[in-house]
Amino acid sequence: VFxxxxxxxxxxxxxxxxxxxxxxxxxxxLGGMLGLGGGLFLVPxxxxxxxxxxxxxxxASLISVTGTSSGAAVQSYQRRLTDLRIGTFLxxxxxxxxxxxxxxxxTLLRDRGDILVLAFxxxxxxxxxxxxxxxRVDAPAARxxxxxxxxxxxxxxxxxxxxxxxxxxxxxxxxxxxGIAVSAGVxxxxxxxxxxxxxxxxxxxxxxxxxxxxxxxxxYMLGITAAxxxxxxxxxxxxxxxWVVPIAVGTLLGALAGIRTQQLAxxxxxxxxxxxxxxAAAVVMFLRGIGVIA
Amino acid sequence: MSRGAFDLPTDATEGSASSMSSxxxxxxxxxxxxxxxxxxxxxLAGVLMAGGVALAVAEGDLAVFGxxxxxxxxxxxxxxxxxxxxxxxxxxxxxxxGTPVSxxxxxVARFHRSRDRxxxxxxxxxxxxxxxxxxxGLAV
Numbered sequence: 111v112f113x114x115x116x117x118x119x120x121x122x123x124x125x126x127x128x129x130x131x132x133x134x135x136x137x138x139x140l141g142g143m144l145g146l147g148g149g150l151f152l153v154p155x156x157x158x159x160x161x162x163x164x165x166x167x168x169x170a171s172l173i174s175v176t177g178t179s180s181g182a183a184v185q186s187y188q189r190r191l192t193d194l195r196i197g198t199f200l201x202x203x204x205x206x207x208x209x210x211x212x213x214x215x216x217t218l219l220r221d222r223g224d225i226l227v228l229a230f231x232x233x234x235x236x237x238x239x240x241x242x243x244x245x246r247v248d249a250p251a252a253r254x255x256x257x258x259x260x261x262x263x264x265x266x267x268x269x270x271x272x273x274x275x276x277x278x279x280x281x282x283x284x285x286x287x288x289g290i291a292v293s294a295g296v297x298x299x300x301x302x303x304x305x306x307x308x309x310x311x312x313x314x315x316x317x318x319x320x321x322x323x324x325x326x327x328x329x330y331m332l333g334i335t336a337a338x339x340x341x342x343x344x345x346x347x348x349x350x351x352x353w354v355v356p357i358a359v360g361t362l363l364g365a366l367a368g369i370r371t372q373q374l375a376x377x378x379x380x381x382x383x384x385x386x387x388x389x390a391a392a393v394v395m396f397l398r399g400i401g402v403i404a
Numbered sequence: 405m406s407r408g409a410f411d412l413p414t415d416a417t418e419g420s421a422s423s424m425s426s427x428x429x430x431x432x433x434x435x436x437x438x439x440x441x442x443x444x445x446x447x448l449a450g451v452l453m454a455g456g457v458a459l460a461v462a463e464g465d466l467a468v469f470g471x472x473x474x475x476x477x478x479x480x481x482x483x484x485x486x487x488x489x490x491x492x493x494x495x496x497x498x499x500x501x502g503t504p505v506s507x508x509x510x511x512v513a514r515f516h517r518s519r520d521r522x523x524x525x526x527x528x529x530x531x532x533x534x535x536x537x538x539x540x541g542l543a544v
Contacts, residue, residue: 123469124461173497177449180442180503190435194511195523201508202526209537217544262522333504334530338537340501345541351493352460352468355453358500362446 134360142368168302169343179333207295445503456492
């Protein structure tokens with residue numbers, strides 16, 4: 111698959127690197143803007159536009175997710191929204207899922223990139239649906255904690271600076287959320303996505319955690335999950351290091367810019383259009399997976 | 405939901421006064437340390453990776469764009485002439501990957517300090533799986 115080329119063109123190396131960085135920045139920007147992370151846009155772009163092997167695209171995406179997670183955390187740190195207790199509880203399952211997913215991709219599916227391409231399709235469609243449907247609640251009604259939450263003391267209070275008040279919350283349906291978190295981990299390691307698109311609803315809609323705490327805690331978790339998955343890919347030799355650099359740096363810068371635009375009204379109106387882009391990517395990935403397009 | 409319903413609805417968010425009995429100043433100190441680690445980690449990773457690629461292009465040493473894997477895994481030793489760009493990029497990649505893991509390590513340290521055994525065990529499990537992922541990658 112190397113050297114790569116943008117849509118089959120023969121560009122000099124520096125131009126290829128620049129093109130990769132710009133495209134990765136675009137994918138990161140869209141992901142940051144929608145709150146999805148860059149992977150959902152990045153992996154299809156690297157495969158369809160640049161002709162990268164999907165295993166490399168997944169690995170590069172995971173490395174980019176680790177950078178994006180750290181960068182986003184630096185940006186939002188002063189808000190103190192990451193719940194370490196809930197994050198650690200869910201992450202203990204997610205990180206296992208992430209490593210299993212990565213191992214699956216580089217062992218049983220090492221020569222079956224077509225299956226990985228096809229596996230991407232339902233994940234992208236579910237992400238598009240969740241984004242479009244917007245099943246998120248800013249501050250869910252307070253619930254009593256379940257058994258696991260009582261044992262691990264999965265509750266807290268955060269300061270809502272928009273309403274200038276302290277908001278208490280407690281986790282419920284923890285086992286269901288844990289199951290979703292494990293699945294999100296497998297999807298992350300297998301497909302190179304951060305998995306926040308599943309973890310945030312798991313915490314927010316299922317556990318009853320306020321949205322802002324769920325988003326910050328999900329960001330904390332996805333960096334660790336991506337790190338574990340990325341290590342499997344990097345150490346096993348799937349990654350060609352030089353090509354990762356423009357992708358990781360571009361995605362990081364793009365995602366940080368995208369996150370800053372999340373609250374702009376015109377951007378919110380663009381959500382429907384961007385969801386269509388995701389669906390189109392899923393269709394093209396499907397056609398690629400079944401061999402209709404090369 | 406009353407406070408009595410589950411005993412202690414205190415702030416469990418990262419870096420703040422929390423249910424882990426950390427005094428406020430300590431929480432803020434941890435928060436500052438964590439933020440500094442993230443900032444330094446991401447910046448250092450970016451500089452190392454970009455420096456490695458720039459060096460590779462400038463020296464015409466394009467091994468970093470052509471051979472898969474970490475240097476020792478693809479048969480190239482780090483002492484080999486021309487390995488510097490690969491080494492810089494590799495270090496950058498590992499720093500980038502390791503940076504979010506440092507947050508988990510800081511969380512484990514907090515759980516240890518607050519003698520929260522269950523969360524400490526779960527946090528340690530997370531770190532253990534991250535370490536094992538490297539061994540799994542080497543094994544396949």
